[in-house]
Amino acid sequence: MRKTFVQVATFMGALTCYGPLYAAEPITALVPLPSIEDFTNGDGWGFGLGLGVEYETAYEGSDEFEVEVDPAGGVQWRTGDHVLFWAGEAIGWRALASDSWLFQASVGYEEGREEGDSEDGRLDGLGESSSGVAVLLQARYALTQDWRYFLDGRVSTGEIGTLGIFGAGMCLACQPDGTGWELGAVVTFHDSKLANRDFGVSATQSNNSGLPETDVDSGYRSTGFNVNYRHYLSENWQLFGEALYELYGSDVSDSPISRNDYEAEVGVGFIYVF
Template identity: 45%
Template sequence: MKKLKLIAAIVTAMSVLTLTAAHAEDETPLFPLPFTPDFTRGSGWGVALGLGVEYETAYAGSDEYEFELDPAGAIQWRKGNHLFSWEGVELSWTTRQKDQWYIQVELNYDGEREEGDSDDGRLDGLDERDDEFTGTGEVRYAFDGEWRNYVGTRISVGDSDFGALGFVLAGHRFGSRQDGGGTEAILYAKFADSNNLNREFGVSPSEATTSGLAETDLDSGYRSSGLRVVDRRFASEYIQIVSGLEFEYYSNDVQDSPIAREDFAAELELAVLYHF
């Protein structure tokens, strides 16, 4: 996954040198949501590039936390109410319909898990989880045209090694800004099929033998609930500062897995972007 991020960062930097941004006078973003950036200034091409730092668990269920530096930013193209975006190893199409509907389709990678992700040897004897292509669809409905409050659902699917992962969510945008700045909070619940749950929290019979952990086979169902808060600030016309906080609490079945060393996961993130 780290190699993929490095390749994406190099290609993005090369693209910045060759793209010419064309901006319209109308700079209204596709959505005023801090979590959904629109770098196009209304239409045509938009480019932002920067660096982010995350403090997060070493893997799902871990009690080990680590800092990680990641490239940040995106290359986007907008035509009317349609926004096409390339961000890292993710391609997406996002559209606003009738002012109150948000629809997004994505193609991206789900990252791997390796023994070396745990410095304390918690994953010794467990099989590596490979990178997987996933397809994602998301729909949100706002209760007003200003997107102050909304509800939605998000579903990601892959092959049998990934399975299916679904969200139901409710969001609130604080303040009345319409430029994509400010603060947004999202409450969510996650549901997954057995393939997805066992990808992160299961222990197969062969893994139980080599690792010494109890064999664990999880059924489809409720995975976790959480809260995500995102804040986007404009330090200048070209500099954006994005910060985030997320807390996720696992279901009882997940907590019973020997992979889940904690009942919860937390994440802090900060990124500085230059908006060309």
């Protein structure tokens, strides 16, 4: 999940409009969007390894914040307009079609919430929420030839439930190497299984925790805004940043698990591209 990001993006975009100043030769990403990593430089294998530091809410609906350090990067193999990738706990494929459509399919593991995620004890008695494998299907459509404006649709479904994300975005000072600023706005929807996994309280959980029994219906979940940034500091070193703000709908924010009506996250990191 501040400042006015558009003002910051416009200023930083002016600094990055000349692309990677230290690169020995031009780099061409699959699409010129900072949120879509491409370490392959056009074809063959690509490797990136780094670290990211995030300041984020401790769990969905929490009013507690924590700092988390996670690995960044991944392994990719590209041939033409197709990329196979492994990043974190997900493996997948993405491809460019007709220069206007970007498709992605991936399989990943979604970890559940634990009682210990709340240092204030606000999850005591709720137990651990379910974890499981999820399949992500995504499509982006470029409204302009340079991907300055685009539409985005994603569906994640699996053992823990289904989440749908629909939105639009714009790219500021984006370059063919995938650097620049990307701004987006999305609306999310969930089914009842996912809604109650994150925000529901069963009869057993109610008895153990003292929280009122709560059943959350499927439907609207939240409206979110996000910012992505990527820049080459040298031929091999990338700097990246991201920020997210998600405002929950009334059904979610009324849950006794929700201590806030929003989720927020900001992160920064470095990746070395081999």
